[in-house]
Amino acid sequence: MPVRPLNVGVIVKLEPDFSEGNVSYNPDGTLNRAETKNILGPHSAAATLAAFYCKVKYDARVAIGTMGPPIANQALKQAQIISNADELHLYSDRIFAGADTLATAEVLRLGVSRMNNGLGADIVISGHRASDGETGQTGPQTAWKLGYPFIGNVIDFQIDQENRSIHAKRFILLYGFYDVIEEIQAPLPVFISADPSYKPSFDTVSERLSLARNLNEARSKAENFEKYLQVYNSEALGADPRFVGLPGSPTIVYKVEKIPKAKAKRRVEFIDGNDTAQLDMAAEKLLQLMTEAPIK
């Protein structure tokens, strides 16, 4: 009996690139999101890799979804290069703005149900957390809303397609104690979050052949990723306005810590360029500084 093809859904997030030189701040010390370069978040990338593993190993169909403004399609493109995804979903609507993790989970729940030509997903994969939110709630909440069992911090997994179950290894850090690898078996459909350390390994010839084929396919697909992109607004998702965006967000932010800025070490003195006395003084000072400067 032929096994049912495996459908995989991934939820990802477009995040600010916190690497050197890519971050831009507003004058009040908050993050300038418009100016900061955005990338597929590193945790989302780990989730995408887990989907690629399913693609290579189980020939799964992969759909990737993200909630965000239209520029978030860049994250989807990056995710497609990594995973050779067959479907890219962008859930984008003004009324989704201001959503907390719960309201986001609602949109993602609706999105997942529309993945893979409406078949949904046997496995939904998320990252461990977002590097700009750090709550790690969106994944588990989406799982709860979908009614799927949730397995967090997954470092390795196998799917039994015949018995429709997953066998996953999860990494548990017990502070002050020792680290544990927990093995869990669960029925499909299931929701897993990939541990940040997740790295797939392909160690048979067939997997390597499939890997090479998929990498080639991914490159050519991503060249016109728009062909695979589906944009859903609130109406298309059938979202209830009470549960999405700001109205759907019970979280109350009572205080935001500003990102501390490094103190400048230089001192500035302004001089009037038309005032010769001030110019003389400046020249004298420069000369003095230059003669005193140590030669390193």
Added chain:
Amino acid sequence: MEKYDVAVVGGGTSGLTALRQLSNLGKQAVLLEAGSTTGTKNVSGGILYSKKPKNGRVYNIEDVFGREFIDEAPYERAITQYILHATSRDKLYSIDLTPVHEYQINYAYSVLLSRFVPWLAKEASDMSEKMGGGVISGVHVRSIRWETGSNDTVIETDELEPFRVRAVIAADGTNSELADVTKARNKFSSEQLYQGVKVVIKLPETILEDRFNITSEEGAAHLFAGDVTMNHIGGGFLYTNRDTISLGAVYHMDSMMENPVEPSRLIDALIRNQFVAEFIKDRVPTRKANQALISKDEEIRQHFMAVKLLKAWNNLRSDYYSRDGIKRLIESGKFKTKEEIEGRINNLEKELVEKYNCEFGDNYVELEYSARLIPDGKRCRMKTPYYKNVLFVGDAAGRGVFIGPRIEGLNVGIDDAVRAANAVARSLDRNNFDEQYLGSFYTKSVEESPYTRDMKEIDKEYLKIFLDCSKHIPKDIVGSRYGMIFKLMSSSTLRGIAVGFANMLGFDRLLPMVESVDTYVNVPIEIAERLGRHVDSNYIPNTPSLQERIAKLDYDDDSVPHIQVTKPRSEFMQKMVSLCPTRCYSSENGDVILQHEGCIECGTCAYETLWRHPRGVKGVSYKYG
């Protein structure tokens, strides 16, 4: 355990040809390549021939890869000039061997394998995927075994789970581990090998064409014999690529063992030959240390600025001296005319000289240093190139045609690969992998190859063309040593008898007489001294030290050494201290010690060591090859 029809071990030109040919025949095959990607471990002197012998047929690369090969493959240049130079100090005598080079060829292309092989890999794997196979890189085949009661062969690698195949094509090069593991042949000894070292030198496209007097459709090959070999049996070669030059030296390994000299010094000697120096000369900037007292910050600023300008100068100049480059620059709208680009280059030079202590002068630009072993087909071709259901091809089978100025390796491997693929396909069709059906059939096919004939006997016609080319050399120079032979060979009526007699003697007995210091060194020196013209170069090339050469190479170090020294005090190992091209060996209290980090996997030391290739992805990766 997974099962496939065929495993091809090694993703060089032969391995990929075998894969493609099997796919053409509708067979499933998996190719395993140890390098991180195909082409990173390949080195070649660099001419790929396509031939049309009068008697018998050979399989050429376009027979397997189709006409697309000629239109699309990233080869460098069609070699249309072939000149042999006898050298002695500043004297040089040139013999035009183009007719010899053109003997029975369709074409000959210069190639840089790190650019060329990936194209073959793509073509081969696209086809192979349709048959359920493909190319897997980063996998090192460790061993091979036969399960009792089964004809299947189990392939064991360092990276993947073992898998079964029905036949194996071993294209794993001169230092074939499969040959070693199966004991299909002994390791090649120094009498059977050549050691080759090569540098790739940058020279902008149109400068190169002007210098060698060739068009964009042409290329030149120059061979060198005489004092450049520092008294070793061997010679130098210079091949023009698109915008680089392959300059190398190839020596009989036993001659090197007798009189060990560091390979990098041999290549330096070739580079410093005045004639070669003029060929590779380019305008090269050097930056002097700033003498003025400036702060560290200023020094760093100047350094970065100078580097930025040098890069701009270099890129612009490379484009300026390339047809496509000029077109690109003008089409991009950045420049309107050629003169404008030239003006910009001059301005950059001026700025670099005036502000950043740069000087522009004559020198040469070395891009990559490499080395490899070449099996001398006349002495070491496997008489039965198989073991059970493993067929050896190309270098792994010790096959190549190296006779005087005839230097052919790549095309011989390609011919073998097609024959091996055909034999395997035939076995798959009949499900018969018996030695009589597969191995013997392949051996017979290889024996029928005109290349094999050329490894066994002198080709009368080839010899005639060669003698015609060198007819201006006074008979007494050669005659004093080989008077009788030369007279016989030069006479058109007696040549037939002489060659017949020589072939009766066989290459085995003939070669030690012909391949001697006299032929390779003394005769060329005498010719150059007596007939040569004076050549002069206005500069002395500044050759990089070996450390600098190694530093330019890319390595992914394997913490586990892939070589084990077993006889630290043997005479052979003592010689490795000099003969290792990257000086991996040193001598301490009489023991030879290995530091494998700089190893470029040439295999020079393989004869008396436990020698393996590094694990998948690990080791050196060539950018030009």
